[in-house]
Amino acid sequence: MTLTDRVIDAHRRTFDRLSALVAGLSDEELTHQSGASDWAVAQVLSHIGSGSEIHLDTLRHAQAGDERPGDANDAVWARWNAMSPREQADSYVLHGKALVDWLAPLDADARSNMTVSLPYLPEPAGLDLYIGLRLNEDALHGWDVAVAFDDDAEIAPDTAAVLLELLQGPIGFMLGFTGKTAPLGGRAVTLAVRTPEATVGLALAERAALTEAPEAPDAELRLSLEAFLRLMAGRLRDLPAEAVTGVITADELRQVFPGY
Numbered sequence: 001m002t003l004t005d006r007v008i009d010a011h012r013r014t015f016d017r018l019s020a021l022v023a024g025l026s027d028e029e030l031t032h033q034s035g036a037s038d039w040a041v042a043q044v045l046s047h048i049g050s051g052s053e054i055h056l057d058t059l060r061h062a063q064a065g066d067e068r069p070g071d072a073n074d075a076v077w078a079r080w081n082a083m084s085p086r087e088q089a090d091s092y093v094l095h096g097k098a099l100v101d102w103l104a105p106l107d108a109d110a111r112s113n114m115t116v117s118l119p120y121l122p123e124p125a126g127l128d129l130y131i132g133l134r135l136n137e138d139a140l141h142g143w144d145v146a147v148a149f150d151d152d153a154e155i156a157p158d159t160a161a162v163l164l165e166l167l168q169g170p171i172g173f174m175l176g177f178t179g180k181t182a183p184l185g186g187r188a189v190t191l192a193v194r195t196p197e198a199t200v201g202l203a204l205a206e207r208a209a210l211t212e213a214p215e216a217p218d219a220e221l222r223l224s225l226e227a228f229l230r231l232m233a234g235r236l237r238d239l240p241a242e243a244v245t246g247v248i249t250a251d252e253l254r255q256v257f258p259g260y
């Protein structure tokens with residue numbers, strides 16, 4: 001199974017889990033504060049639902065060999081922003097299902113060779129990268145929804161494993177934007193991140209990046225894989241001081257990854 005296959009499968013499982021949760025929410029629950037500080041639950045669903053709609057429309061244009069109009073997103077966002085919370089939740093399920101159903105029957109040739117032009121990347125993205133970005137958004141914002149009703153909510157282990165692979169590969173560039181190393185005052189720190197599932201390196205210099213496990217790290221971080229992923233997305237509410245040893249503190253790590 002290729003990385004693209006694993007990403008598409010994980011994306012469907014992530015949708016299935018969140019849509020099952022959403023189906024049981026009342027109108028009042030849709031207005032609860034989510035794990036995203038500025039959004040209620042329905043607003044998070046609007047964000048990822050409109051993202052699914054935009055992703056699918058972009059893929060259809062790519063399959064047809066043309067590019068989507070540059071201003072098309074504005075009309076999508078305006079329509080979603082005008083919806084009621086219930087409409088946002090129902091539309092999330094509708095458009096999320098449309099995307100996973102479109103991806104499922106793609107054959108090996110399409111999965112290997114289809115590309116999508118993105119304005120912020122120097123060359124067209126393969127499906128592993130493009131759907132990987134969607135999976136990352138849906139998994140993290142899915143957690144934002146789940147944690148509104150369960151303080152112990154986590155990213156599912158099967159999804160976490162694929163996200164780590166993506167962050168070590170095609171979507172690793174994201175850490176260069178989401179990691180803010182200025183709080184380290186110019187220090188370069190290399191951490192060995194030891195989880196029950198894997199040991200990886202985290203290099204904090206001018207930019208943040210995942211690496212192979214370092215032989216002589218400056219510090220060590222011990223936690224679960226899904227908690228590490230949430231840390232890098234600013235969604236780990238409690239990182240015990242004793243989880244970090246060496247030349248960096250738990251508080252400094254939280255400052256490096258303030259969230260988005």
